Amino acid sequence: MGFPIFLGYMPVGAVFGIVATESGFSTTQAIICSATALAGAGQFIALTQMNGGASLLAVLLATTIVNLRYVLFGASIAQHLKELGTTRQAALAFTLTDETFAVNTNDCRAGSATAWSMFGVGLIAWIGWVLGTAIGALSRDAIGDPSRWGLEFAMPAMFAALFVALAENRRHLAIGVLAGFIALALPAMSAIGIVVSDTLFIIVPSVVAALIGTMLFPKERVR
Numbered sequence: 098m099g100f101p102i103f104l105g106y107m108p109v110g111a112v113f114g115i116v117a118t119e120s121g122f123s124t125t126q127a128i129i130c131s132a133t134a135l136a137g138a139g140q141f142i143a144l145t146q147m148n149g150g151a152s153l154l155a156v157l158l159a160t161t162i163v164n165l166r167y168v169l170f171g172a173s174i175a176q177h178l179k180e181l182g183t184t185r186q187a188a189l190a191f192t193l194t195d196e197t198f199a200v201n202t203n204d205c206r207a208g209s210a211t212a213w214s215m216f217g218v219g220l221i222a223w224i225g226w227v228l229g230t231a232i233g234a235l236s237r238d239a240i241g242d243p244s245r246w247g248l249e250f251a252m253p254a255m256f257a258a259l260f261v262a263l264a265e266n267r268r269h270l271a272i273g274v275l276a277g278f279i280a281l282a283l284p285a286m287s288a289i290g291i292v293v294s295d296t297l298f299i300i301v302p303s304v305v306a307a308l309i310g311t312m313l314f315p316k317e318r319v320r
Contacts, residue, residue, distance in 0.1 A: 099221030102196045106137075106147050106222055110229020115142055115237045117230070123236040131230040133225055135194060139164050145156075159294075166300050169307075170198045174215070181212055188306050192219020268314050276306035 110131060117127035117140075135139055141162040144155045173192050178186055188211065197218050204210035204218075233240065236300075264270045280301035283293045 098202065098303065099197070099218035102194075102218070102222040103225035105196065106225035107229040107232070110226045111233030111240065113137065113144075114230040114233025114235075115240060116141070116144055118234045118237050121146055122234075124231075127234040128227060128231050132223075132227045135192065135195070135226055136160070136164055137226070159191060165299065166195075166303055167193055167258075169303075170195075174201060174295065175179060177210060178212060178215075185212065187220065189215055192223060194219075194222060197222050216309070246314075268310070272306050272310040276302040279305055 114124075114130065117130065118124060121311050122130070129138060142163055143156050143160050146159050167190075170193055174182075174193065175186060178189065192215075197215075200218050201215050202212055204214060235251075260273050264273055278299055283298055283301060285293075286293055
C-alpha cells in the first residue's frame with residue numbers, strides 16, 4: 098500500500114530538491130533535510146520563510162503551526178498501537194505524514210494494520226521522498242523549471258485519490274467537500290481584505306470540518 102505514496106512523493110521531493118538548492122542549500126543539505134524531517138509542506142514553508150528573510154524563530158513557528166495536525170493524526174493512530182512502548186510509537190511517529198496516515202487508517206478499518214505494516218508504509222514513503230529530493234537536487238540544471246513538467250500536481254492528485262478511496266459514505270464525502278471548500282475560501286478572503294496566513298490553509302479546514310462533522314454526526318463511530 099505504500100507504493101502509491103512512493104510514486105507521489107518522488108516528483109514532489111524532486112521539486113523540493115530543486116527549490117532547496119536554488120535557495121542556497123547544497124545537495125547534501127537538501128537530502129539531509131528531507132531525510133530527517135519528512136514534512137513536505139513544512140519544508141516548503143520553511144524555504145519560503147527563509148527566502149523572505151524571516152528569523153529562525155519565525156521559521157520554527159510557521160513550521161510548527163502547519164505541522165500541528167500530526168498531533169491529531171498521532172492520537173488517532175496511537176489507539177491501534179497500545180501494545181507498543183513509547184519508544185516504538187515515537188519511531189513510527191517519525192514516518193507519520195498525511196498520506197501514510199490515510200493508508201494506515203484504511204488498514205486499521207480493514208483489520209490488517211500492524212506495527213510492522215505501518216513501518217513498511219512509512220519506510221517506502223521515506224525512501225520516495227528522500228530519493229526524489231536527491232534526484233531533484235542533483236538534476237536541477239537538467240530538469241529546469243519544475244512547473245513545466247506539472248510536478249506540483251502530483252501531491253493534490255494523490256490526496257484526491259486517497260480521499261476517494263477512504264470516503265465510505267455520504268457523511269464522509271460531505272465533510273471532505275466542506276474541508277475543501279474552506280481550504281479554497283481562506284485564500285479567496287484576501288479579496289475582501291482578510292488575509293489568512295498560508296500556514297493555516299491545512300490545519301484550519303481540517304479542524305473546522307472535523308468539528309462540524311462531530312456536531313452533525315455525533316453517533317458516527319470513530320475508527
